[in-house]
Amino acid sequence: xxxxxxxxxxxxxxxxxxxxxxxxxxxxxxxxxxxxxxxxxxxxxxxxxxxxxxxxxxxxxxxxxxxxxxxxxxxxxxxxxxxxxxxxxxxxxxxxxxxxxxxxxxxxxxxxxxxxxxxxxxxxxxxxxxxxxxxxxxxxxxxxxxxxxxxxxxxxxxxxxxxxxxxxxxxxxxxxxxxxxxxxxxxxxxxxxxxxxxxxxxxxxxxxxxxxxxxxxxxxxxxxxxxxxxxxxxxxxxxxxxxxxxxxxxxxxxxxxxxxxxxxxxxxxxxxxxxxxxxxxxxxxxxxxxxxxxxxxxxxxxxxxxxxxxxxxxxxxxxxxxxxxxxxxxxxxxxxxxxxxxxxxxxxxxxxxxx
Amino acid sequence: xxxxxxxxxxxxxxxxxxxxxxxxxxxxxxxxxxxxxxxxxxxxxxxxxxxxxxxxxxxxxxxxxxxxxxxxxxxxxxxxxxxxxxxxxxxxxxxxxxxxxxxxxxxxxxxxxxxxxxxxxxxxxxxxxxxxxxxxxxxxxxxxxxxxxxxxxxxxxxxxxxxxxxxxxxxxxxxxxxxxxxxxxxxxxxxxxxxxxxxxxxxxxxxxxxxxxxxxxxxxxxxxxxxxxxxxxxxxxxxxxxxxxxxxxxxxxxxxxxxxxxxxxxxxxxxxxxxxxxxxxxxxxxxxxxxxxxxxxxxxxxxxxxxxxxxxxxxxxxxxxxxxxxxxxxxxxxxxxxxxxxxxxxxxxxxxxxxxxxxxxxxxxxxxxxxxx
Numbered sequence: 003x004x005x006x007x008x009x010x011x012x013x014x015x016x017x018x019x020x021x022x023x024x025x026x027x028x029x030x031x032x033x034x035x036x037x038x039x040x041x042x043x044x045x046x047x048x049x050x051x052x053x054x055x056x057x058x059x060x061x062x063x064x065x066x067x068x069x070x071x072x073x074x075x076x077x078x079x080x081x082x083x084x085x086x087x088x089x090x091x092x093x094x095x096x097x098x099x100x101x102x103x104x105x106x107x108x109x110x111x112x113x114x115x116x117x118x119x120x121x122x123x124x125x126x127x128x129x130x131x132x133x134x135x136x137x138x139x140x141x142x143x144x145x146x147x148x149x150x151x152x153x154x155x156x157x158x159x160x161x162x163x164x165x166x167x168x169x170x171x172x173x174x175x176x177x178x179x180x181x182x183x184x185x186x187x188x189x190x191x192x193x194x195x196x197x198x199x200x201x202x203x204x205x206x207x208x209x210x211x212x213x214x215x216x217x218x219x220x221x222x223x224x225x226x227x228x229x230x231x232x233x234x235x236x237x238x239x240x241x242x243x244x245x246x247x248x249x250x251x252x253x254x255x256x257x258x259x260x261x262x263x264x265x266x267x268x269x270x271x272x273x274x275x276x277x278x279x280x281x282x283x284x285x286x287x288x289x290x291x292x293x294x295x296x297x298x299x300x301x302x303x304x305x306x307x308x309x310x311x312x313x314x315x316x317x318x319x320x321x322x323x324x325x326x327x328x329x330x331x332x333x334x335x336x337x338x339x340x341x342x343x344x345x346x347x348x349x350x351x352x353x354x355x356x357x
Numbered sequence: 358x359x360x361x362x363x364x365x366x367x368x369x370x371x372x373x374x375x376x377x378x379x380x381x382x383x384x385x386x387x388x389x390x391x392x393x394x395x396x397x398x399x400x401x402x403x404x405x406x407x408x409x410x411x412x413x414x415x416x417x418x419x420x421x422x423x424x425x426x427x428x429x430x431x432x433x434x435x436x437x438x439x440x441x442x443x444x445x446x447x448x449x450x451x452x453x454x455x456x457x458x459x460x461x462x463x464x465x466x467x468x469x470x471x472x473x474x475x476x477x478x479x480x481x482x483x484x485x486x487x488x489x490x491x492x493x494x495x496x497x498x499x500x501x502x503x504x505x506x507x508x509x510x511x512x513x514x515x516x517x518x519x520x521x522x523x524x525x526x527x528x529x530x531x532x533x534x535x536x537x538x539x540x541x542x543x544x545x546x547x548x549x550x551x552x553x554x555x556x557x558x559x560x561x562x563x564x565x566x567x568x569x570x571x572x573x574x575x576x577x578x579x580x581x582x583x584x585x586x587x588x589x590x591x592x593x594x595x596x597x598x599x600x601x602x603x604x605x606x607x608x609x610x611x612x613x614x615x616x617x618x619x620x621x622x623x624x625x626x627x628x629x630x631x632x633x634x635x636x637x638x639x640x641x642x643x644x645x646x647x648x649x650x651x652x653x654x655x656x657x658x659x660x661x662x663x664x665x666x667x668x669x670x671x672x673x674x675x676x677x678x679x680x681x682x683x684x685x686x687x688x689x690x691x692x693x694x695x696x697x698x699x700x701x702x703x704x705x706x707x708x709x710x711x712x713x714x715x716x717x718x719x720x721x722x723x724x725x726x727x728x729x730x
Contacts, residue, residue, distance in 0.1 A: 013397065023405070158702065282698060288702060302643075302691075
């Protein structure tokens with residue numbers, strides 16, 4: 003009896019001791035790890051996301067760049083485009099009034115034209131030329147000025163979310179006389195379907211599309227044509243989920259960077275659909291295009307973007323897979339414009355206000 | 358007592374059978390009890406050991422898994438301290454290579470230049486002071502006693518460095534002078550300075566050939582793109598600047614030339630700031646098209662005065678540049694935007710490593726190789 007009683011007592015003591023030890027060990031492990039497990043798993047998750055982002059989801063969009071220039075600018079601005087961002091286009095074409103083979107300049111208007119007052123005609127004929135020769139070979143068609151700088155990688159990142167077989171008109175959306183259009187200097191992009199509709203429906207119609215005339219305002223007229231052939235206007239400001247800042251800049255980037263308000267002209271504030279911000283909050287991290295880029299400015303951007311590195315920057319991991327919008331998604335997110343505000347084209351003033 | 362009584366009765370009634378049966382029963386009972394107890398103890402020990410082992414294994418796995426992403430490719434133990442695993446390389450550099458920036462400005466430019474320096478690259482210095490002639494609520498200013506004239510630049514520079522040595526020499530390892538139209542990349546500066554000890558008497562900048570009568574290996578640093586002194590160089594300068602045989606005592610003449618002469622005479626080495634591919638990191642002009650597009654002729658003034666052979670092409674600028682000059686205030690924000698905010702889609706994340714430390718006896722400073730004169 004004594005032996006049995008002693009054994010039972012030892013058993014209880016031993017069990018209690020082991021349980022206490024195990025519980026203490028678990029508790030210590032939990033307390034010790036809880037502050038480190040979270041960042042570790044977060045980092046792992048981030049790496050996973052980054053890895054996913056690098057998986058190629060199909061070939062990159064093929065973008066034809068049509069840059070409007072004139073004979074006086076061929077050796078300065080057009081050459082700068084050719085030496086910098088133009089090299090990253092799938093194909094680069096300059097639309098001018100005279101051919102110049104070394105840079106791929108094509109004369110699309112008569113030699114007496116080609117000045118700023120002939121911009122609309124040059125744009126019409128340029129798109130017609132592109133459609134006749136290249137429509138089947140490319141997905142997207144960018145129109146830029148010879149003083150625009152375009153970051154093609156970020157443009158591809160944007161366009162990856164859209165189907166080139168849907169009618170899409172892409173750029174910095176503005177409004178004039180309650181009619182929507184895309185800023186011409188900041189560049190705009192037509193999908194293959196949009197270009198097709200322009201060339202086959204709008205180009206020759208006087209009731210759909212303004213005819214060539216002097217001092218026609220190119221980007222405003224292009225907006226009218228696109229609306230009237232049922233093309234969806236995609237404001238690049240809202241084209242990336244979670245990013246609501248402009249990606250196409252109608253002004254020199256310097257004008258946005260100043261905290262002073264006087265550097266933003268009144269016409270931009272008036273005709274922009276959303277508030278124009280200044281300072282480092284002005285622009286998207288995935289900016290695409292900057293206007294009023296001189297030759298020196300283009301090389302500066304080329305240097306700052308592609309050559310200069312900052313040692314160990316805190317790089318934000320790129321967002322994940324971008325699914326492509328279907329036509330119904332496109333209609334829901336970017337509905338067709340109301341074109342009831344477009345008056346009779348034949349009666350339209352040749353030189354609108356604020357031109 | 359009751360039990361004992363029952364046993365006795367059974368024994369007296371059937372002596373032989375009872376004795377045998379009783380013995381067997383007792384034996385079996387004892388054996389069962391012993392086996393059961395032993396098994397319980399063994400089971401508990403085994404389970405506990407297994408649990409402890411599993412937890413230990415899980416802990417090791419968690420630690421190993423957590424270490425990999427935080428190390429960011431620098432797996433060498435030399436670059437990591439225990440307990441600081443979450444520190445990025447840039448943060449480590451910010452802590453280990455402390456840079457005090459002082460900016461030469463004037464009240465006329467407080468609102469148009471200096472404030473923009475403070476809002477852009479100035480906030481990445483460990484410490485920053487604006488040397489001027491009037492205080493300003495928005496700027497960390499040091500008011501100098503010298504009058505505000507360009508001809509007194511050398512005097513102001515002397516006063517600024519002496520003041521910093523007397524008041525602030527414990528706040529940093531390196532001390533860089535810049536203008537209010539300079540742009541400095543502090544991360545790249547720390548990356549450049551990391552191999553050197555602040556106890557080495559050395560300074561860096563864009564090397565110019567010395568003017569006037571001079572020795573062959575004598576150079577000075579461009580004042581516009583800035584120059585950075587080690588703590589030892591600062592001490593030597595502050596203690597020796599009043600030596601009339603080594604440093605100009607009058608306050609006039611070009612600040613950067615006089616600084617170069619003074620430091621040379623005091624025995625401070627003029628370091629070579631170029632990278633491994635001999636590309637300049639400090640640049641006394643801005644990287645405009647004239648420089649980068651390769652259209653500059655040989656009569657460009659930079660080619661004549663540069664101590665080391667400059668070349669004009671895109672790839673001849675270092676990919677980790679430190680300083681540019683003649684960057685006006687709006688351009689400062691453009692530089693900030695493209696390097697700290699802008700994202701290029703598809704840009705590969707490169708694993709960056711720190712260079713090896715250089716001992717003072719291993720330091721080799723090349724002679725001038727610019728044949729243009």
